[in-house]
Amino acid sequence: MAKFSAKTKSNKPVAAAREETQSAAAFLAAIGREVRRHRAKRGMTRRQLAQASRASERYLAQIESGAGNPSVSVLRAIAQALDLPVAALLPEPAARPALDGIADLLAQIPPGELPALARDIEARLARSAGADRGRRVAIAAARRERRHFARQL
Numbered sequence: 001m002a003k004f005s006a007k008t009k010s011n012k013p014v015a016a017a018r019e020e021t022q023s024a025a026a027f028l029a030a031i032g033r034e035v036r037r038h039r040a041k042r043g044m045t046r047r048q049l050a051q052a053s054r055a056s057e058r059y060l061a062q063i064e065s066g067a068g069n070p071s072v073s074v075l076r077a078i079a080q081a082l083d084l085p086v087a088a089l090l091p092e093p094a095a096r097p098a099l100d101g102i103a104d105l106l107a108q109i110p111p112g113e114l115p116a117l118a119r120d121i122e123a124r125l126a127r128s129a130g131a132d133r134g135r136r137v138a139i140a141a142a143r144r145e146r147r148h149f150a151r152q153l
Contacts, residue, residue: 025066028066028068028069029065029066030066030090031070032063032065032068034091035063035064035078035082035089037100038088038089039064041104042083046061049078049081049082052081053074053078054077055074055077055078059074075089114142118139118141118142
């Protein structure tokens with residue numbers, strides 16, 4: 001009678017697979033948060049977004065909750081319905097929430113006050129990093145905000 005010895009297997013492949021699964025789940029949850037945030041920012045209901053993107057409400061609910069795994073073409077349709085580049089629905093580095101918060105605050109400022117705000121930002125940047133760099137950054141920010149407000153109108 002032959003004896004078989006039990007070989008112990010390493011848990012590394014299992015742990016790596018578990019970590020990858022958790023990472024993918026976090027990524028999908030972040031995409032869902034971005035879709036929900038942009039939809040809410042535009043005052044759209046899930047039904048309106050579903051109609052505009054030709055996705056079902058149920059599927060959008062799954063995406064927004066992080067349970068759905070949208071294809072690139074579905075993300076593209078959602079982004080188009082929200083009038084955004086597809087990249088806006090993808091999670092970005094940690095600085096993104098702060099920038100989004102600033103953009104939300106800027107959206108509340110009456111357009112007539114934006115030039116003065118741009119000058120204030122320019123002056124602050126000029127003090128901290130040199131006048132030339134500050135002017136370029138303020139001009140670029142003002143251009144971005146004009147595009148942002150034009151999209152909202």
